[in-house]
Amino acid sequence: MLFILNISLKNAFRHKIRTILTLLGLAVALLAFGLLQTVITAWYSKATSASTARLVTRNATSLIFDLPIYYKDQIRGIKGITEVAHAQWFGGIYKLPKNFFPQFAVSSNYLDVYSDFILTDEKKIAWINEKRGAIVGRQLANRFNFKEGDRIQLKGTIYPGNWEFIIKGVYEGSDDTKVTDRMFFHWDYLNSYILGIPKNNLAAPNNVGVFISTIDDSRNAARISDNIDTFFKNSVAPSYTETEQAFQLGFVAMSDQIIEAIRTVSYVIVLIILAVMANTMSMSVRERTRELATMKALGFKPSFLSTLIFSESLLIALIGGSIGMLLTPPSASAFQLVTDNIFPVFAVSQKTVMLQIICASSVGVLAAIAPAINVFKIKVVDGLKTVT
Amino acid sequence: MRGNSGANLDIDLVRINELRKSYFRGEQTVTVLKGINLKVQNGGFTALMGPSGSGKSTLLNLIAGIDKPDSGRLTVSGIDITSLSESDLAEWRSQNIGFIFQFYNLMPVLTAAQNVELPLLLLNFTSKARRSRARMVLEMVGLEDRLDHYPNELSGGQQQRVAIARAIVTDPTLIVADEPTGDLDRQSASDVLDLLQRLNLEVGKTIIMVTHDIHATRSAKDVIHLDKGELVENKPLAY
Ligand SMILES: Nc1ncnc2c1ncn2[C@@H]1O[C@H](COP(=O)(O)OP(=O)(O)OP(=O)(O)O)[C@@H](O)[C@H]1O
Ligand SMILES: [Mg+2]
Numbered sequence: 205m206l207f208i209l210n211i212s213l214k215n216a217f218r219h220k221i222r223t224i225l226t227l228l229g230l231a232v233a234l235l236a237f238g239l240l241q242t243v244i245t246a247w248y249s250k251a252t253s254a255s256t257a258r259l260v261t262r263n264a265t266s267l268i269f270d271l272p273i274y275y276k277d278q279i280r281g282i283k284g285i286t287e288v289a290h291a292q293w294f295g296g297i298y299k300l301p302k303n304f305f306p307q308f309a310v311s312s313n314y315l316d317v318y319s320d321f322i323l324t325d326e327k328k329i330a331w332i333n334e335k336r337g338a339i340v341g342r343q344l345a346n347r348f349n350f351k352e353g354d355r356i357q358l359k360g361t362i363y364p365g366n367w368e369f370i371i372k373g374v375y376e377g378s379d380d381t382k383v384t385d386r387m388f389f390h391w392d393y394l395n396s397y398i399l400g401i402p403k404n405n406l407a408a409p410n411n412v413g414v415f416i417s418t419i420d421d422s423r424n425a426a427r428i429s430d431n432i433d434t435f436f437k438n439s440v441a442p443s444y445t446e447t448e449q450a451f452q453l454g455f456v457a458m459s460d461q462i463i464e465a466i467r468t469v470s471y472v473i474v475l476i477i478l479a480v481m482a483n484t485m486s487m488s489v490r491e492r493t494r495e496l497a498t499m500k501a502l503g504f505k506p507s508f509l510s511t512l513i514f515s516e517s518l519l520i521a522l523i524g525g526s527i528g529m530l531l532t533p534p535s536a537s538a539f540q541l542v543t544d545n546i547f548p549v550f551a552v553s554q555k556t557v558m559l560q561i562i563c564a565s566s567v568g569v570l571a572a573i574a575p576a577i578n579v580f581k582i583k584v585v586d587g588l589k590t591v592t
Numbered sequence: 593m594r595g596n597s598g599a600n601l602d603i604d605l606v607r608i609n610e611l612r613k614s615y616f617r618g619e620q621t622v623t624v625l626k627g628i629n630l631k632v633q634n635g636g637f638t639a640l641m642g643p644s645g646s647g648k649s650t651l652l653n654l655i656a657g658i659d660k661p662d663s664g665r666l667t668v669s670g671i672d673i674t675s676l677s678e679s680d681l682a683e684w685r686s687q688n689i690g691f692i693f694q695f696y697n698l699m700p701v702l703t704a705a706q707n708v709e710l711p712l713l714l715l716n717f718t719s720k721a722r723r724s725r726a727r728m729v730l731e732m733v734g735l736e737d738r739l740d741h742y743p744n745e746l747s748g749g750q751q752q753r754v755a756i757a758r759a760i761v762t763d764p765t766l767i768v769a770d771e772p773t774g775d776l777d778r779q780s781a782s783d784v785l786d787l788l789q790r791l792n793l794e795v796g797k798t799i800i801m802v803t804h805d806i807h808a809t810r811s812a813k814d815v816i817h818l819d820k821g822e823l824v825e826n827k828p829l830a831y
Pocket of ligand 1: 615616617622624642643644647648649650651667682
């Protein structure tokens with residue numbers, strides 16, 4: 205056993221440059237694979253952290269149409285609803301468009317509905333008492349170095365003008381997986397502004413984008429959703445209600461094809477390195493025909509010699525793969541930095557690590573199949589005649 | 593070393609009757625061995641000579657069990673090796689044959705000592721026993737100070753002596769050598785031949801050696817000549 209490992213290791217590094225290049229290729233491939241898989245995970249984590257215990261009600265026609273604010277009391281009256289908050293997309297620009305982050309004009313009970321965002325009562329009251337008050341998530345605060353008391357300006361895109369906000373608190377996620385990249389401010393502030401400007405199509409007063417409700421039991425989500433939508437069926441703006449998770453997955457699904465493409469590319473990279481690796485192994489074994497024939501003459505069986513080749517291949521694949529895997533977490537952090545935190549949660553998941561291990565081992569095993577079969581075919585007498 | 597046991601002393605180790613071997617290339621048939629009859633005594637040292645292409649290597653390979661004849665009988669210590677399966681033949685070789693090649697055929701990634709240990713892996717030796725045995729035979733060939741050298745750190749003559757050590761470490765019944773001095777200078781060649789002769793005379797190893805070198809025949813007890821696939825003569829030298 206020790207002997208097999210020793211001879212495999214030595215054989216693996218016979219052609220130092222060739223092996224180092226192969227290792228480099230493996231490392232880069234496994235790294236790229238890991239990063240792409242992490243992108244996919246990060247993409248879906250936004251949606252999967254969303255709750256099934258909250259319902260989102262929006263305009264049945266499209267998200268770009270609003271619902272009247274007076275629906276709120278009617279929703280609250282439906283059986284099973286425990287609390288209703290509302291939110292309106294603001295879409296302001298902080299200094300430069302590339303600084304994009306989500307901003308919502310919300311009702312003051314918004315955090316009561318979102319128990320995954322933690323803010324002390326004291327800060328909450330301070331926020332509610334400031335007309336232009338805003339609260340920001342920890343990830344967002346870290347990104348722009350926002351602090352309590354900061355005054356920040358957003359340039360409105362839907363609602364023209366320069367808007368000033370005063371940060372009254374930084375809320376935390378209830379755990380590490382929570383995305384805290386949003387800013388919330390008072391819907392009343394936004395609405396009083398709209399009431400003061402001439403009527404226009406984009407910004408009508410007393411409207412909200414979505415109502416978010418908590419319900420008594422998530423198992424009743426479907427029934428309660430139906431009840432809400434039935435209630436508004438014949439009103440000016442019919443509604444569409446679904447769980448928050450379904451709502452978020454709907455967003456994500458729009459990009460499903462892109463995600464599928466990324467996934468495919470990640471596996472194509474592994475296939476390419478498999479081809480490279482298989483070629484390296486075939487080449488190394490072909491060059492060793494005479495040695496293998498000699499070992500056969502000495503009485504070594506082809507099965508033993510194939511084992512040597514498999515272990516050599518596996519060894520190379522696992523060394524290269526490990527380098528790539530070790531590089532993945534730091535690269536992920538760097539990736540997050542340079543991409544300006546498009547993905548607030550960008551951590552290499554356990555599943556990704558598992559997939560990397562599986563890919564590296566598969567490459568090792570598959571690359572050795574053809575040369576291992578060739579070992580069975582080498583005839584001693586012919587093999588001894590080959591010149592290397 | 594086992595040496596010769598008395599019981600085997602007077603029987604022929606290798607018996608060959610009407611051994612034939614041809615190669616087929618398309619329509620063409622090349623008959624390489626045309627009915628060879630030969631006996632090699634236990635404890636013998638036979639030199640096999642003949643012009644290039646006469647079939648020397650082919651015959652040696654058949655005796656060593658790395659090639660199969662078309663017809664004829666070939667027994668080594670009474671075992672008809674032509675009827676063994678590939679796998680049984682491999683096992684038989686590991687126990688009975690020591691190989692010496694013209695170009696040494698050492699494993700470049702293994703040290704001299706590890707190369708010598710290699711065949712012992714097939715014979716259920718403990719790693720400790722393997723090491724001490726390899727050391728012992730390397731001492732026999734005068735390379736006790738080169739145990740940890742890799743083949744490319746040794747001269748041709750030294751490499752061939754490592755190969756000889758590898759051939760005898762399992763204490764095989766028969767040593768086959770195909771032009772063992774073919775790639776060596778005169779001095780190294782003569783060292784290798786002396787070594788083979790010593791193994792034959794002092795330890796009683798049976799050796800069959802293909803050679804082109806007329807000097808080489810001096811170490812041998814018999815010289816047989818092969819020409820166009822037929823044995824020309826079989827004259828005893830050192831009896
Ligand atoms: N695989 C093969 N296919 C066809 N013919 C072969 C094959 N191997 C050997 N031969 C033929 O068999 C004949 C004998 O070959 P062999 O290697 O036994 O010669 P040799 O006596 O050892 O010669 P040399 O002294 O040059 O080594 C040659 O004519 C050669 O062409
Ligand atoms: Mg020959």
